[in-house]
Amino acid sequence: MKTEILIDVWQRLLADPRKSWVLFEQGTCVVLTAPDGELAEQATEILKKFGPSHAGSSAGDFGVIDLKDVEGWVVTGHHNDVLTYVGPDEPQGRSEISVGLFGRSKRHQDGTELHVVHVEDKRGSADPA
Template identity: 40%
Template sequence: MDNLSTLENIKLAINPKFQDWVLFKNDTYIIFDDITTIENVQDEAIKLMKEFGPVFAGGTAGDFSVIHLNSTEGWLVSGHGYGMYTYVHPTELDNEVPNDLEIGLLGRSKRNSDGENPEIVHINSSSDS
């Protein structure tokens, strides 16, 4: 296992062309294409997380895809919200060789936690660069 923090792993997981994103407590983040059109990034991120984060049985919120990362350890789990991904680190899973279903279910669960109780832990902005 590497010694990178979760934030460092997430920064490595995001395509560098995307500089505007908001990270929530349970490792779900939302990428914004054009932050200049958003009046309050925190408010917009929380609104999107409340809308697309919670998982409801039988709905599209339960659907997910797993993205295997090349630039760092772990995976990204995408859902039905545009630009919304949840980072899953290998140490979060009991299985040393997890399958996509195990990874996806954990990521979906983490996204659900962020959706039910959205707490922003980091805002990355191109204007900070």
């Protein structure tokens, strides 16, 4: 999926003006609830730890969120702030299991390759005037 499409999707999904986030190549987004220092480095450390999936452990668990405002799904994992977007044309099937396994594989790839494609730094953008 093209990076521009992924950025647009996440900008629509994470419209909160206080949420900083980092996007990785396969569509995994790390939301930084306490952004500090270099955001790409902070997100990479989180994804390095919580991105790779390991069957039979909590790292293999996933949940699927059917999106209302955007076509596709968000696949969750064992860290609340690590989310992976799955487009409507990506998985082989549209069942929750198919979508979840596909999203988990994308998260795993992002968690092992760790290639940042976009940083959305919202620090200071929501300060009262």
